[in-house]
Amino acid sequence: xxxxxxxxxxxxxxxxxxxxxxxxxxxxxxxxxxxxxxxxxxxxxxxxxxxxxxxxxxxxxxxxxxxxxxxxxxxxxxxxxxxxxxxxxxxxxxxxxxxxxxxxxxxx
Amino acid sequence: xxxxxxxxxxxxxxxxxxxxxxxxxxxxxxxxxxxxxxxxxxxxxxxxxxxxxxxxxxxxxxxxxxxxxxxxxxxxxxxxxxxxxxxxxxxxxxxxxxxxxxxxxxxxxxxxx
Numbered sequence: 001x002x003x004x005x006x007x008x009x010x011x012x013x014x015x016x017x018x019x020x021x022x023x024x025x026x027x028x029x030x031x032x033x034x035x036x037x038x039x040x041x042x043x044x045x046x047x048x049x050x051x052x053x054x055x056x057x058x059x060x061x062x063x064x065x066x067x068x069x070x071x072x073x074x075x076x077x078x079x080x081x082x083x084x085x086x087x088x089x090x091x092x093x094x095x096x097x098x099x100x101x102x103x104x105x106x107x108x
Numbered sequence: 109x110x111x112x113x114x115x116x117x118x119x120x121x122x123x124x125x126x127x128x129x130x131x132x133x134x135x136x137x138x139x140x141x142x143x144x145x146x147x148x149x150x151x152x153x154x155x156x157x158x159x160x161x162x163x164x165x166x167x168x169x170x171x172x173x174x175x176x177x178x179x180x181x182x183x184x185x186x187x188x189x190x191x192x193x194x195x196x197x198x199x200x201x202x203x204x205x206x207x208x209x210x211x212x213x214x215x216x217x218x219x220x221x
Contacts, residue, residue, distance in 0.1 A: 004150070033209060041217075043198065045209030086150070094139060094158050094202075095166070096210065098150035 003027050006087050006099035014107055019074040021102045023087030026068065033096065034061050034072050035086040043086070046072070077106045110134050114199050114213035121189045121220050129184040129216050131199030137211070138204030140182035141166075142174060144195040145215075151198065157182055158204065189220045 007022045023032070034046040047054050047061040049070065054061050058077075063070040074081055087099040115130045133140065138159050143151040153166030157176040171193060173185045182201075186193060199213040 002150070031207070041196065041215045043212040043215075045211070048207055048209050050207075088151075093205075094156060094164075095153060096151075098152070100148065100150045 002100070003097050004087055004089055004099040006085075006102050008102060009100065010103045010105075012105045012107065013077055015078060017077050017106075019077050019081070019104065019106075021072045021085050021087075021104070023070045023072070023099055024068060025070075025087075025089045025097075027089070027091060027097075029089040029091060031090040032063055032070050033088040033090070034070075035088060037084040037086060037101070039083070046085075074104075079106045079108050082106050112199055112201050112211050112213040114197075114216050116216060117214065118217045119219070121186075121218070123190060123220060125189050126185065126187050127189065128186075129197055129199075129218075130181070131183065131213060132181045133199075133201040133211070134180065135201060135203075135211065136179070137201035138179070139202040140176065141200040141202070141210065142172075142182070142184045143198045143200065144168065145198060146195050154184065154197075191220045194218060194220045 004025045031050045037043045049063040058075045060073040084101040086101045088096040112133045141156045142154040155174040157163045160179045175183045197216045200210040202210045
């Protein structure tokens with residue numbers, strides 16, 4: 001079993017829908033990251049969380065340390081949100097362990 | 109700002125050939141990383157360097173060597189390429205502590221025939 005599991009693996013939705021991507025992990029962590037990878041391949045960091053909730057524009061990330069679970073929400077989704085969203089957890093001082101990613105497609 | 113720069117962006121090798129992937133960052137970060145990304149799998153850590161002068165193995169180090177040339181540069185070398193090393197390789201850097209995220213290069217798509 002992977003240390004970091006994301007669901008769903010693939011998600012297709014219509015423009016304007018509310019999107020939720022889930023991440024569960026099985027190990028102790030110091031922080032959790034949400035990353036975005038566009039079709040061109042580049043990876044950018046969206047959020048880093050160690051507790052609670054963070055919001056940036058239409059993106060919201062939450063984490064429940066006791067449940068070992070995090071969610072990434074996108075409100076009023078748009079085709080430009082189409083990308084692979086990756087959850088990663090920081091173990092120890094240096095290393096990240098990555099989930100397999102969720103491929104999101106938003107249709108106009 | 110350039111951030112993390114990887115070269116080359118694409119490369120095709122024959123089995124047994126060697127090559128070095130180059131990575132440089134201009135953010136004065138202490139830590140640098142090499143990952144590989146394969147279809148259906150998450151990014152996997154090959155090697156990392158927590159600071160200039162140190163390197164450590166990650167999850168999948170076999171078949172690779174690294175050099176932290178200075179604080180800016182971290183190279184990944186394939187001494188004798190194998191088809192199983194066909195992958196997309198990402199370099200990343202991190203300040204090394206605190207709440208800052210890792211910054212990623214654009215990736216190198218490597219095919220071994």
